[in-house]
Amino acid sequence: MSAMLRTVNRVLLGVVGLVLLAVGGAVLAVGLGASPPSWWIHDSRHDVLLSASERTRWRDEGWWWPTVIAVLSLLVLLALWWLAAVLRRHRLGEILVDTGDGAGALLRGRALESVLAGQAGETDGVAQAHVRLTGRRDAPRTRVRLRLEPHVDPATALDELTTRALAQARGSAGLRALPAEVRMKAVKHKAERVS
Incomplete structure (x- = not known):
């Protein structure tokens, strides 16, 4: 399902890009002096996109402005939905676990994320850990953010996390590899006045 959505997204983006490129290129060519075909919306380089009569043609009709507002609102909502769907897909929903019998099982991605974050957070000197799974079901990747106490050596924290x-997580999910991108940041404590 994820591969299909990715393909639809790419095709849709490609079609929208080609249409915008073709229309923009044609308008630019006419503006630079090229002679347009007879069916084109512009007659010459001095022609406007919408004439005054075309712009004011429906202004006095009662249905015009509500329709324009409804269509534009729908386009904005569709664009926001598309953006949310694209951003949401970066998180891996489930992982394919090799059970050894050829069938496999599915493990919820959020469950593995919370276990990894909990184990990383238990490491000495780690104030906060956040884990996100990305990649494919059969080849997951992890993004780990650690907030470290000032006294902790980052190399030690990284070694604890990986070993x-x-x-x-790699062993329990039966994965051959579990690549990780780890970002560490030190916790900044405010100075307190001691009297």
Whole structure:
């Protein structure tokens, strides 16, 4: 399903891009002096997109402005839905676990994320851990953000994360590999006055 949505998204973006490129290129060509075909919306480089009579033609009709507002609102809602769908798909919903019998099982991505974040957060000196799974069901990847206490050595925290949390997750899910992108940031404590 995810591959199909990705394909539809790419095709839709490609079609919209080609239409915008063709229309924009044709308008630019006419504006630079090229002679347009007889069916084109512009007659010459001095022609406007909408004449005064075309712009004011429906203004006095009672249905015109509500229709324009409804269509534009619908386009904005569709664009926001599309954007949300594209951004949401970056998180992996489920992981295909190799059970050894050839059938496999599905593991919820959020469950593995919360287990990984919990294990990483239990590491000494880690104030907060956030994990997100990306990639494909059969080849997941992780993005880990760690907020470290000032006294913690980042190399030690990274070693703990890879040898404990990530290794256990890889082993329990039966994955050959679980690549991780780890970002670390130190927690900044406010200075307190001591009297």
